[in-house]
Amino acid sequence: MTETFRIDRPSFDPATGEARFTYGLGDLRFTERLGLPDGADAGAALSPAFEKLLGLTALVLGVSYFKLRAPFVIEAPGIALTAAERAFVIDVYENGLGEFYARNQLSRFGKLTLHAPDDAQDRKPAPVLADRTLLPIGGGKDSLVSVDLLTHTGVDFTPFAVNPKGPILSSVEAIGTPPLYVTRSLDADMIRLGKEPGYYNGHVPSTAINSMIASLCAVLYGFSQIVLSNERSASEGNVVFDGRETNHQYSKSLGFELLIADTLSNATGGALKYFSLLRPYSEARIASLFTQASKFDAVFSSCNRNFRLTGNDGALWCGECPKCHFVFLIFAPFMKKERLLAIFGQNLLDKPANEHSFRELAGLTGQKPWECVGEILEAAACFYTLTRHADWHEDAVVRAVKADLLSQYGEEKLQMAMAECLTDSRDHHIPPALAAKVAAYAV
Template identity: 65%
Template sequence: MNAPVPTVFTVFAPHFDAELGIARFGYALGDLHFEERLAFPPGWNAENAHTEAFGRILNLTALVLGVSYFKLLAPFTISAPTIGLTPSERAFILDIYENGLGEFYARNGLKRFGQIALETPDAAAAPVPAPKLAARTLLPIGGGKDSLVSVQLLESAEIPFTPFAVNPKGPILTSIEKIGLPPLYVTRTLDPEMIRLSGTPGFYNGHVPSTAINSMIASLVALLYSYDRIILSNERSASEGNVVFDGREANHQHSKSLDFERLIAGVLSDATGGGLGYFSLLRPFSEARIAAIFARETRFDRVFSSCNRNFRLSGHDGPLWCGNCPKCHFVFLILAPAMEKPRLLGIFGRNLLDDADKEAAYRELTGLAGQKPWECVGEILEAAACLYRLSEQAEWADDVIVSRLKGDLLTHYGRPALERAYEELMADSPDHLVPSSLASRMGLDAA
């Protein structure tokens, strides 16, 4: 990094064209200027677009989307001279630029925790008139198993919902086709100059909190199309971080964590006069428990994918799983105890636990070597418990990864700890934000 770092990242006032359904967001880094756009499908509520609540959410969205441009040079000051923030909104935005970018800072060796100044006017934490929203659910679909388990649970509880996605492609499209409900799609257009500069000499690149970004876009959709709640599909495992850096835990999945869920839920509620709810339906569950629920149906076997490497090209005819990334390794591992072996091999097209070349990868996932991968994978002990459980099953015990790691797992954790861990993975946690009325219909303990 040789280029001089500008001292300020500026976020300009966003604009929504209520006739065209296009939102524009402007940013500046020194002499560099950028514009990002969101295009909404026909059918928005022009009346809601002029409410105070929508204006508040639009301003917050501008600041959240800004992380993609801020990270090019990662200055220490963020200025939004026309966007007033309440104390809770200020804390929310700082959390995104500090903890949400935790992985980005750690991997680029940048120390920013507690050092970023957010310069905006103060806004009073006064009550906001609630916009008119219908009692219905917006469900973001990511193309992986988690949101599809939310589909299964909502269907079982007979709760109507609308699938939602930003720039849908591959498994998102094929999964929604299988769901069989009319979706809502938003087109997000990043500034091409930002894309060009990312990672070029003199500029940084790295992970951004995509769940936070998509959640803010979903909140705009909720107001424009009249939905009173957004249901996410983030599991309890997402709260575990990867490494400690600069005196704080850096978590690849920070914007999927329970701490972040509490922050954003409170901010969205306050900004809409209590009109908009936000929570994760899967928060009570471990990844292993989600895998067991997913395995109850075969409907999505040939269309879902959690593989980020092949995601852009995958679809009905493309490869859904690369078989070589941490996501592939982890999803295969947690599905293995939950479904018949031939079915799992049919989904992945190969046996990832019978490939000696993947030993190092599974040692990382199970905490036997290295650090937890920078990916959306479950807890280390969770992976260890699942692999140990497979070692006790005849159809998996002789596979090379299972047989090689069993002894080391027993030495490192001990048999009682591994058995107890798996039992706990199948138990639902009461630490969640699922409303009591919905929790009772799902058989969950109230939050």
């Protein structure tokens, strides 16, 4: 394959708030646009930090166009990169697209070449950023737990989202704090070609993409930290492909968090921090924290089918996908049954048709679904808890999996796994002072 993917130098107009990114793939040309809100600091838009971040954003956003053909050569002739930045970009195009390669049977690990000018300045001058927090909101339980933790530890924050719709809009409305929204317009030809023969399609690292867009906003509007809501469970992969573990949630993993945090710090002379507030927690622990308040029960959703292009035009929970099943499963040990049934509108654990999906989540058959779900052993531990729970032990799916669950794992392992799920990890990147405040509250 002789095709090359080309990434041109991007542009930003402070007067209109529009950033433009252009790409080339063989004879094809694409243009993507970001619409940023009014109020950007014109001086910040001219800073070396913003120029650096804009270039890196162009490279990361490029994965959506690169994957149409997945060539082996990437060229960025107008974007200078340090050695560390080259490694970061290659990581996004290799591990960030790991699921895409696995599901399309494409061998690319260790085979991609990136041509770009050298940047000898490893660390850019620091812009002046206010002591403020930008908090991406995804519409699900995780970012809303971060809302609660930041609120109770006295950290002011601004909700952030790219192309907000459905549960994001309803969640931000319930939060009650003015948000910062960005409009992302993908090239229509890319979307069309992704459905045609001769072109590939598949998963892209959306957290990496949205994080780079957030970094642009941090510099333009004055935020000193971007706080993510990624849990420790996100670091577990799905399958081994091409000699490497591939992870649907790679750009939510701790490894990627450390890499992008270092990249953003160097690009801003140490002025911009990036970390996940929920990294010490398992999905089950986050579910237990969510149950402490009910103000978001009627507005949040983790169901991908709810994020339609037309917005929130259907039920918040489809009740059929692995994400619905996983979230229901991890809430069940901690939330009153009546409340959980009110949120979902049905009992997903009492529908025999759901058994196969729940078995996959708990590692009793198949593989871990290509979804943002927690660890297999974590799901199994939650199931074990339900087999001994007065509210749930008689439900059809719980009864159906009990014997195989105990046979495969054993009671002692499941008991230890549940205890571990509820024990906070010290393996995180949260600033020490904030970590101490959060730990004191989240008991």
